[in-house]
Amino acid sequence: MKIVDVKAWALSVPVEHGITFGIGKVLRRDTVVVRVETESGIVGYGESHHGRAASSVADIVNNLLRYFVVGMDASDVMGVWARIYEMQLRSHGMGAGTSIAMSGIDQALWDIRGKAVGWPLYKLLGGSRRRVPAYAGGVSLGWSEPDALCEEVGAALALGYKAVKLRGGDAPRRDIQRVEAVRKAFGDDLVIMVDANTAYSLADALAVLPAFEALNVEWLEEPFAPHDHRSYAQADRSRIPLAAGENHYTRFEFHRLIEDAHVRILQPDLSKAGGITEVLRIAALGSAWKLPLCPHTATTGINMAVTIHVLAAVENAGWFEGDISTPNPFRDQLVSTPYVVAKDGTVSPLDRPGIGVEVDEDFIRAHPFIEGPAYAPGPARMVR
Incomplete structure (x- = not known):
C-alpha cells in the first residue's frame, strides 16, 4: 500500500448555453482530477474543486503536496492528512488552495482503501x-x-x-x-x-x-x-x-x-x-x-x-x-x-x-485545461 505516484490533471469543457447567476454567466466548466497509485498497482481517483484556478490547484498537487505524500502508506489517511496539515496548512501555506488540492488526494486514498478490501466506500x-x-x-x-x-x-x-x-x-x-x-x-x-x-x-x-x-x-x-x-x-x-x-x-x-x-x-x-x-x-x-x-x-x-x-x-x-x-x-x-x-x-x-x-483517462487527455475566464462576470459591485 505504499504510495508511489500522485498526479493531478486540470480539465475544461466549453459551455454553449451557460446559465447566469450571482457570479456571472458560465462560459466553461473546469475541474481537477487526482490519481494516486500504490506500489501494488491499486489506483484511486479523487476530485479537487477548480477554485476558479484549476491549473493552479493541479500545480499544488503535482509540485508540492505529492512530495509530502509519495512513500507514505495509502491506508494511513489520517497520517497523510496530518502530514499535509503540518507541512502546508499550519504555517506559511495557502490555506484554501491547499484544502482544495488535498481534498482530491484524500478522496483517492479512500478509493484505494475500499478497493484494497473489496468494500464500497x-x-x-x-x-x-x-x-x-x-x-x-x-x-x-x-x-x-x-x-x-x-x-x-x-x-x-x-x-x-x-x-x-x-x-x-x-x-x-x-x-x-x-x-x-x-x-x-x-x-x-x-x-x-x-x-x-x-x-x-x-x-x-x-x-x-x-x-x-x-x-x-x-x-x-x-x-x-x-x-x-x-x-x-x-x-x-x-x-x-x-x-x-x-x-x-x-x-x-x-x-x-x-x-x-x-x-x-x-x-x-x-x-x-x-x-x-x-x-x-x-x-x-x-x-x-x-x-x-x-x-x-x-x-x-x-x-x-x-x-x-x-x-x-x-x-x-x-x-x-x-x-x-x-x-x-x-x-x-x-x-x-x-x-x-x-x-x-x-x-x-x-x-x-x-x-x-x-x-x-482517455477523456482526461482529450480535455486539457483551457486558458481564459470561465465566467462572464456581471457588473462590479462594492463590498456590501
Whole structure:
C-alpha cells in the first residue's frame, strides 16, 4: 500500500448555453482530477474543486503536496492528512488552495482503501446502502424568466426529483417572482431551496426572507460572503434557516460557523473542505449541535458519488445535491454513472469497491485545461 505516484490533471469543457447567476454567466466548466497509485498497482481517483484556478490547484498537487505524500502508506489517511496539515496548512501555506488540492488526494486514498478490501466506500465508513433524499441543483436553474424557469423545473421533476434549488442573488423583487412562479406552477408539495451565491446585501436578505417564509422555502443558501459573520447574525430572524459551508475550509472554519449558531444547514464540499477525512469531522461537529449535513457537490461524477457514500454513513445526513446541468461531460463521460435518482426522489451509494466509478483517462487527455475566464462576470459591485 505504499504510495508511489500522485498526479493531478486540470480539465475544461466549453459551455454553449451557460446559465447566469450571482457570479456571472458560465462560459466553461473546469475541474481537477487526482490519481494516486500504490506500489501494488491499486489506483484511486479523487476530485479537487477548480477554485476558479484549476491549473493552479493541479500545480499544488503535482509540485508540492505529492512530495509530502509519495512513500507514505495509502491506508494511513489520517497520517497523510496530518502530514499535509503540518507541512502546508499550519504555517506559511495557502490555506484554501491547499484544502482544495488535498481534498482530491484524500478522496483517492479512500478509493484505494475500499478497493484494497473489496468494500464500497459507504461500508468502509460504517454506513449502509440507504436512500438519501436528493434535490435538483448543480449549475442550473439560474436567472431565467419565470415561464422558462418553470419549464426547467418541470424537466427536473421528470427525472424523479421532488425538490429543486433555484438561484437567487438577483434583485430581491425578481428573485421573489421566480419562487412565486415555481410554487404556483408545481404546488405546495414541491420542496424549494434558494441559493444566493453570496450576492445579497443584508438589506436584500431582509427583503426576501418574509416572502420566502410565506412561500415555504426550505432554506436560503449563502446570502453573504463566508467571512461576513455579522450579516449572518443580523439576518437570522426568520424560520427559514440560513445555509452555508461550500466556501468554508476544514473543520477549523466550520468551528466558528457552528458556534455562532446562525447557520443551521452545513454544506461542506468534499472536493474543497479537506476531503472525506475532514468532512467526517465536520459532520461530527455538526451532529453535536443537531445540524444537518447537506454537502455542496462539485463538477464531476467522482465528487457526486463520494458525497452519497458519506451521506449514507453519517448520522446527521441531509439532502444530496443532484446535478441537472445539461450537458455535463464530467458527469456523463469522464466517469461511469455516479448515481441514479429513484422514483421517490432519492439516491443510493454505489455498491462497487471504493468510490465505485470508473474513470476514463482517455477523456482526461482529450480535455486539457483551457486558458481564459470561465465566467462572464456581471457588473462590479462594492463590498456590501
